[in-house]
Amino acid sequence: MEYYTEASLYHESQVISVFDLLYKEFSEFLMQRENKLRESDSKYKSERIIASLLRDILKEETYKKIEFRREYRLKDLFNDTSHLNEEEQKFVKTVARFDFMLYYKMGNAPAGVIEVDGTAYHYSNDQKRRDELKDSILRKSGIPFIRLRTNESGEAEKIKGLLNSILGTNKL
Numbered sequence: 001m002e003y004y005t006e007a008s009l010y011h012e013s014q015v016i017s018v019f020d021l022l023y024k025e026f027s028e029f030l031m032q033r034e035n036k037l038r039e040s041d042s043k044y045k046s047e048r049i050i051a052s053l054l055r056d057i058l059k060e061e062t063y064k065k066i067e068f069r070r071e072y073r074l075k076d077l078f079n080d081t082s083h084l085n086e087e088e089q090k091f092v093k094t095v096a097r098f099d100f101m102l103y104y105k106m107g108n109a110p111a112g113v114i115e116v117d118g119t120a121y122h123y124s125n126d127q128k129r130r131d132e133l134k135d136s137i138l139r140k141s142g143i144p145f146i147r148l149r150t151n152e153s154g155e156a157e158k159i160k161g162l163l164n165s166i167l168g169t170n171k172l
Contacts (some may be wrong), residue, residue: 046116046150047099053155054100054114063163065105068114072101074137077110083140091133098134102166111166113138113145114159 047070054068074092081089100114115134131147138145146162148155163169 046118050100050114050116050148050155050159054159057156057159057163062169063160063167065167066102066111066163067105069101069103071097071099072113073097074134077101078137078141084137088133088137088140091130092137096130096134102163110143112162113143114162115145115147117147117149119149119151 051068051070057063058066058068074096075094077098078084078092081092084092098113099116101110102112102114103110113134115131117131135145135147144162144165146158148158
């Protein structure tokens with residue numbers, strides 16, 4: 001895979017990331033993933049990629065107890081916000097959403113959160129603050145989470161790591 005930098009230089013990497021689908025040229029291996037993307041999952045291709053990957057992972061026997069929902073509103077998750085500070089309480093009441101809410105099929109209890117961070121968008125100070133608030137709210141609420149950045153790799157392993165910690169398994 002060739003990556004173009006701001007200076008229009010490129011480098012080749014032996015590491016394949018599902019986010020390589022964001023580039024025009026990608027490997028044959030990733031063509032299979034491209035064909036599984038659903039426009040209805042998100043207006044952002046990066047989130048469609050993770051939705052597709054999640055569907056595949058959650059079909060595995062180890063993870064069949066978990067499902068996911070897209071664009072889950074924070075205010076739908078928290079009835080009691082007394083454990084949060086004032087800024088966090090206000091933030092929960094806004095239209096803020098988690099990219100992916102993982103939950104248990106039995107009982108629909110929240111299990112974890114996955115956020116997808118596009119590199120350009122997440123450099124703004126406003127977005128950084130929103131991300132910090134989400135992270136703090138999740139930590140204080142005891143909900144495990146991961147952030148997947150579109151300029152990194154190992155997405156399946158990171159997702160499985162989160163799922164394993166949720167389910168108390170050591171399998172990868």
